Amino acid sequence: MTDLILAITHHLLVFALVAVMAIEAALVRPGLSAGALPRLAKIDTAYGALAAVIIAVGIGRVAFGAKGADFYLSNPWFWGKMIAFAVIGILSIAPTLTFMRWRRAARSDPAFAPPAQAVQRIRRFIIAELALLPIVLACAAAMARYGGF
Numbered sequence: 001m002t003d004l005i006l007a008i009t010h011h012l013l014v015f016a017l018v019a020v021m022a023i024e025a026a027l028v029r030p031g032l033s034a035g036a037l038p039r040l041a042k043i044d045t046a047y048g049a050l051a052a053v054i055i056a057v058g059i060g061r062v063a064f065g066a067k068g069a070d071f072y073l074s075n076p077w078f079w080g081k082m083i084a085f086a087v088i089g090i091l092s093i094a095p096t097l098t099f100m101r102w103r104r105a106a107r108s109d110p111a112f113a114p115p116a117q118a119v120q121r122i123r124r125f126i127i128a129e130l131a132l133l134p135i136v137l138a139c140a141a142a143m144a145r146y147g148g149f
Contacts, residue, residue: 005064010057017050018133025126028095032119034106037099044099049087078145091129095122137149 020043027040030095062072072078106112 001146002064003061006057006061006065010054010061013050013054013057016046017054020047020050021130021133022124024095025123025130028119028126030116030119030122032114034102034110034112035116037103037106037114040104041099047092047119048096071147072143075143075147076088077139077146081136081139081143084132084139088129088132091125091132094125098122 003081024040024043024047027043032040062069065072083144102114128148
């Protein structure tokens with residue numbers, strides 16, 4: 001039963017992460033106003049929290065899941081999935097730091113508006129994160145069905 005609960009939780013969390021990433025992509029667009037920055041900061045915080053919980057539950061699956069740690073740790077698809085997820089995490093650093101700077105700027109200057117060029121730059125990071133998600137999902141499916149090469 002533990003394996004089933006961990007698997008269900010892991011999948012639901014991943015779907016929630018995708019939803020949060022989509023919301024972030026929808027918010028970060030040309031014309032982003034200072035008024036949207038608090039909402040964007042909350043969404044980005046949820047994104048980080050979901051990613052952390054996904055990692056924790058994933059570790060639980062490796063340690064306590066029915067397939068056992070050897071299945072995962074010797075599986076190249078698992079490592080492909082981990083690398084893609086890590087790259088997504090690394091790409092998310094620039095948007096997070098930028099959102100924090102924008103929010104500080106908006107607090108000190110009520111007329112602040114994020115520069116259009118910076119919004120486009122950060123949007124590209126978010127789109128790149130979203131573009132890597134299919135790799136994570138493909139590796140997960142391959143891992144579950146084919147194990148190692």
